[in-house]
Amino acid sequence: MADWRWEYDPDSLLDGLAPEAVAEVGRLAQEIAVRDSMVFLDGASYTGSGPGLRTESQGLVMITYLTDVRGERIVVVQVSWFS
Template sequence: MTDWAWDYNPSAEYITDGLPPGVVAEVERLATELAALGHDSVKVGRPFDREGGLREFDILGGRGFISFLAVPRHECVYVCNVTWYG
């Protein structure tokens, strides 16, 4: 277990506006799991060929994806965007 946290960037209202509640719950569940990975979260998702930077991870069987930034210096995973094809 790590001391990492997660947050929305720029804000929860901006990123989750108009999303179904189930999608928001899944995004928050995944963000919690990414934070639990700690520094290893810089390796999760796309792109596969490098670490760090803005990462993408499929949600709900490919019906959308989240873009997130894992920042080791802040010990935080920032959810930057949610794309939902619903």
């Protein structure tokens, strides 16, 4: 399993979120990165098309993200916090 990572775009995406929301986003994004590392085992040498834009929610947080298989990362592009 590769050491996949997660990041967000734009840089201001998490601005204004409560600390517990930011922590929840990080936890969920890391969970997705680990899962995707096990699904896309080829990582940087992957030659297929990516899975596209996806959404996942857990608890009070919902994130929309892209899986960059060749970059071995997920990129969070939208966050919804239902408090």
